[in-house]
Amino acid sequence: MPPFDVPEGDPFGPHNLPYGVFSRSGSDTRTVGVRLGDQVLDAGAAARALASPYASLLSGPTLNPLLAAGRTTWSDVRRALTAWVTVPSHQEAIAPFLHPLSSVTLHLPFEVADYVDFYASENHARNVGRIFRPDAADSLTPNWKHLPIGYHGRSGTVVVSGTDVVRPAGQRRSPSDAVPVFGPSARLDIEAEVGFVVGAPSPMGSPVPLSAFRDHVFGLCLLNDWSARDVQAWEYVPLGPFLGKSFATSVSAWITPLDALDEARVTPPERTHPLLPYLDDATEEPYGYDLRISVAVNGHVVSEPPFSTMYWTAAQQLAHLTVNGASLRTGDLYGSGTVSGPAPDQLGSLLELTWNGRDPLDLPTGKRAFLEDGDEVTLTAWAPGPHGTRVGLGEVSGTVLPAG
Incomplete structure (x- = not known):
């Protein structure tokens, strides 16, 4: 099964793409992730690999920079992510940044203000x-x-x-x-x-x-x-x-x-x-x-x-x-x-x-x-x-x- 293909009917398919923050086993580095089926995409690493203008918003340890960017940017980033995980020509570039959900630690995804x-x-x-x-x-x-x-x-x-x-x-x-x-x-x-x-x-x-x-x-x-x-x-x-x-x-x-x-x-x-x-x-x-x-x-x-x-x-x-x-x-x-x-x-x-x-x-x-x-x-x-x-x-x- 291709790495960004998910079973039909999966509630975490490309139509969803929720955001979180994760760290990999043996590392304390936290980074923004996007869930795709039972995998997590390292969104910051993918953005850098694809020379995305949104890399800085997706590379930090919390979602706060993305949250602060506003609605137009939220929509633009979502469109970009959808393309990365659905367009076949992106597969080779994206595959190294997909990690099994079971292999990562999930963290509080944003700094809570009030x-x-x-x-x-x-x-x-x-x-x-x-x-x-x-x-x-x-x-x-x-x-x-x-x-x-x-x-x-x-x-x-x-x-x-x-x-x-x-x-x-x-x-x-x-x-x-x-x-x-x-x-x-x-x-x-x-x-x-x-x-x-x-x-x-x-x-x-x-x-x-x-x-x-x-x-x-x-x-x-x-x-x-x-x-x-x-x-x-x-x-x-x-x-x-x-x-x-x-x-x-x-x-x-x-x-x-x-x-x-x-x-x-x-x-x-x-x-x-x-x-x-x-x-x-x-x-x-x-x-x-x-x-x-x-x-x-x-x-x-x-x-x-x-x-x-x-x-x-x-x-x-x-x-x-x-x-x-x-x-x-x-x-x-x-x-x-x-x-x-x-x-x-x-x-x-x-x-x-x-x-x-x-x-x-x-x-x-x-x-x-x-x-x-x-x-x-x-x-x-x-x-x-x-x-x-x-x-x-x-x-x-x-x-x-x-x-x-």
Whole structure:
């Protein structure tokens, strides 16, 4: 089989070409790679061999120079890469720079500037409301249908897929406790999300409108927002998530460019409340995405959340994030919030899947209300691609280690 030929139907074929950063066995040198099937193309080395003008953008240890280059360059580089791996005359030049995926180490693909997490699934928000506010007249908070709710997280604890997650410790107080106690979280959870990676920055004081979404956002990846529910429940009033979320956020080693997902764009759910002009997307291009996510615990699929059900789109989240004049920086990352569909097998957190521990999951490895030490969580996903293909998203996995 020719080195840049991939089996028909492979979700990481030439129609995809996600970007990452890798190092070869025995080397500490990191460089930009592009995934092609079960191989990784050393994009910088290939660019130099072909005397590409984009060699400098593809030769560093992170994706940040490419991210900062802007939309026109993103499209130009993608066209060049597609030609390199599909035009037969390039085969001899490209072949030496293809490496088996199994032979390389994958790294965090970009330097994370800021991290923001949203709360965009109506199904998830209603479930959380029913769990924690069962007597409320409305399971949604009064502001939920008027703006994308979010919080600022900790960029320094964003880690690449495969990184172990140490069980966090913190304060918690159950209804039976007279005073708070301190210790390892007993209710460790996951949140299946999609992360959006900002490329081109924006100046402070200049909001980014809905129409400029693709000028600033380079691509997306799967994201797991690990959550210590007992710590979160005690600390979050009145300022929201803090230590219950900041200990780890896992992202894929592969960033899928938005240009690879044009066939997956869908209209978001119908808006039930009038929106202020800066969020009103009725006349804008649709920026919902049909992403099919699977959540597995210890290799057993427990949920398949559909991203197409998300009420707030990534374009609206970006517009809201900047509407007060907050600037964007290259490498900013923002999460969609937990992805949950309407069905019981489409929920994106153990909080919902077990209804706050009331109904434990019956797994081959035992019952689970929340995560136990040694549990491995893996998120995978695909989206519809051109001509009936599938676009694969890089997986996100992490194993829970005991508290230190």
